[in-house]
Amino acid sequence: MASGPQAAGVPAVKAAGAPALPSPRCEQVPGLTDADWQPVLDAVRGASAVDLVCHVLPDGDALGSALAAGIALRSLGVEVRVSFGDDPQVVPGSLGFLPAQELLVPASAVPDRPDLMITFDVADAKRLGLLRPKAEAARTLVVIDHHASNGGFGTHPLVDPSAPATAVLVDELLRRLGVPLDRDIATCLYTGVATDTGSFKYAATTPATHEFASRLLATGLRHDLISRRLWDTQSFGYLKVLAAALDRAVLERDAAGGLGLVWTWVPWADLVAHGVLPEEIEGLIDVVRKASEAEVTLVLKEDPDGSLRGSSRAKGAVDVAAACAGLGGGGHVYAAGFTSHSTVDTTVARFRDGLTPS
Missing domain, CATH: 3.10.310.30 (Diaminopimelate Epimerase; Chain A, domain 1)
Structure with a gap:
């Protein structure tokens, strides 16, 4: 099991003191409707335990999205396991600052048939590695992703190729669940969107992407330290x-x-x-x-x-x-x-x- 220090050395801000999320940002998730979200919200609200998994060799968007969701669901009283299907399971050194890594469990600790599993940034079930058979056996499998190549696997695919990062879709999920942003959640989501936009350089970056980043920065996260760990620190x-x-x-x-x-x-x-x-x-x-x-x-x-x-x-x-x-x-x-x-x-x-x- 991996563990990591508080995000970039910055103390967490309690959710109770964080600003509430704003009204729906439909321009960020135009490919998904209320009808797409509702069964997922019902599944999450009715769950006592949720397995949150991302692809093998996770990048910032994959692991950041899973951990952000883990922090949020834990705050709602849900038992949470976060995992990815590598053995050994190693968190990349560049992502060692991400908070809530105590939620991480090895693939072997994920039930063989989860009641509810949510995948993050996984375009194809093959990218789940050791967790693929467990995902395919899950009673409910929610797929949150933004890859155009995603064929729509799972029982509840939430796929929007127009989103610049899976983290944007996770933010929308948390808004709909009524979970306010705190610094830890924002750190995870910022890592996701910054990673998948190449530090906001790629063509998928839109005005709405910068507005999203602005809301995250408002929690007081240290984007300079995050960027240094992501791009400017190597052995x-x-x-x-x-x-x-x-x-x-x-x-x-x-x-x-x-x-x-x-x-x-x-x-x-x-x-x-x-x-x-x-x-x-x-x-x-x-x-x-x-x-x-x-x-x-x-x-x-x-x-x-x-x-x-x-x-x-x-x-x-x-x-x-x-x-x-x-x-x-x-x-x-x-x-x-x-x-x-x-x-x-x-x-x-x-x-x-x-x-x-x-």
Whole structure:
């Protein structure tokens, strides 16, 4: 079980003293209606225990959303378990500041057939890892997500691709449940929206996104410390892995219809040699994608079994989700991923063949 210090070293603000949530923000969740939300609200209000789970190798939006919901439901007197399906279950160091990590339990502690399970930021049941069979056996499975590639699994899918982050949908859930914001909840939600918008740089960021962030900042959270942990703190070992990955980088100017592809890969041996955990290199793609000559970026990360986890990004002219779908993956139009059991060269070739300018 993981545990972490109070959010960025800032004492929590009690919910009783926090400002009440405002009236509905329909512009932030246009893809969902009252009819979509009501059965979920009924299920949560009628539950004595809820299992809140996110995808394997969780990022800030996944874990932040799950923990925010956990804090809120705990305040309502619900027994809460938060989990993700990795073994060993390791919280990324960049997310070690998130509050309420005492709610985390290993996948084995989740019931084989939960009465109510809610997944966060999970576009496909395969991304649940060890928790997939338990999710599929759940009596009620709520899926809260914002990926366009989500096929709508679960008994109650709440999927809105227009939302910039799953955290926005969680905020709406808490508003409808009548749970006010406190600093801990806001810290989790801010981490989610900041992560999935690339610190508010990506195209999905709207005026409503900044209004959402403004409400969160009003609780007094330290966004500067959060940002430092998310983007500006790495081990020396990571720098060595990064240097090797950049040395392997390949620029293919003719790929993607002449818009360009830059790609690299990280062998498992590099991580072992420098004592780096897999989750530490998730942000490597944000360095590689800076190449001005390429519209598309691909980073392949080898796992101990030899499989390759691919992460891809596009700058606005290519649908990388479609290319990743051809490899059994998916995600957003401009940010998607997949898992491959082929060689590096074969995987890159298949990905390249799937790139089509919009």
